[in-house]
Amino acid sequence: MLSQPDLLLCAQLCDDVADALVNQGYFCQDHALPQTLTAALLNNLQQLEEEEALQPAGIGRQQQHQLNRRIRRDKIHWLSTDDPVQATYLAWMQALQQGLNQRLFMGLFDYESHFAHYPPGAFYARHLDAFQGRSNRVLTSVYYLNQDWQEADGGELLLYTEEQSTALAEIRPEAGRLLIFLSDRFPHEVRPTQRDRYSIAGWFRINNSLNGQIDPPS
Numbered sequence: 225m226l227s228q229p230d231l232l233l234c235a236q237l238c239d240d241v242a243d244a245l246v247n248q249g250y251f252c253q254d255h256a257l258p259q260t261l262t263a264a265l266l267n268n269l270q271q272l273e274e275e276e277a278l279q280p281a282g283i284g285r286q287q288q289h290q291l292n293r294r295i296r297r298d299k300i301h302w303l304s305t306d307d308p309v310q311a312t313y314l315a316w317m318q319a320l321q322q323g324l325n326q327r328l329f330m331g332l333f334d335y336e337s338h339f340a341h342y343p344p345g346a347f348y349a350r351h352l353d354a355f356q357g358r359s360n361r362v363l364t365s366v367y368y369l370n371q372d373w374q375e376a377d378g379g380e381l382l383l384y385t386e387e388q389s390t391a392l393a394e395i396r397p398e399a400g401r402l403l404i405f406l407s408d409r410f411p412h413e414v415r416p417t418q419r420d421r422y423s424i425a426g427w428f429r430i431n432n433s434l435n436g437q438i439d440p441p442s
């Protein structure tokens with residue numbers, strides 16, 4: 225049985241994420257969630273893959289599954305509270321959402337996330353997850369599930385500041401590492417991976433319909 229988010233650990237995580245967001249706009253930490261949960265998530269994702277329940281990722285919510293193999297080649301599966309393992313991860317992210325709203329008044333309204341599998345050779349070209357003022361994606365999260373990732377395995381996430389061509393941070397997709405960043409501030413890319421690469425990408429959103437705009441369905 226997986227336990228629900230531990231209140232103390234959660235409060236510490238919320239403090240650390242809030243501080244990092246204020247100071248540098250992004251947060252990256254190892255062993256962010258319990259190791260048993262990380263292992264269960266990897267298991268869950270690999271099981272889904274065996275059941276052929278992963279789909280090629282599309283680009284943009286609007287252009288419904290407009291596939292573009294030149295831009296990204298991962299396969300995804302959206303998380304749901306119907307599955308107990310996925311529900312536990314979502315409970316952590318919900319606690320983080322509440323914690324950040326309390327600390328930073330961010331008005332985060334909901335969270336959507338998907339498992340991602342990058343098979344050898346897969347990548348995701350440089351992109352922004354949100355455009356200023358045009359998206360309700362405010363914060364991006366990436367949680368990595370891969371044990372013992374080596375430099376030769378490739379598949380690093382490179383994080384850039386707006387106009388920069390050299391990366392601000394180079395992040396290996398090591399199990400237990402949690403990355404959170406402001407979605408409209410940091411272009412990023414996933415370098416081609418040499419090994420199966422497993423992760424959960426997610427987005428905390430504000431409710432645009434509160435600003436007099438119609439919130440598009442996800």
Ligand SMILES: O=C(O)CCC(=O)C(=O)O
Pocket residue numbers: 340348353366380381412414423425
């Ligand atoms: O897996 C990663 O490191 C980042 C994935 C990503 O950028 C995305 O799904 O938008």
Ligand SMILES: [Fe+2]
Pocket residue numbers: 351352353412
């Ligand atoms: Fe992204």
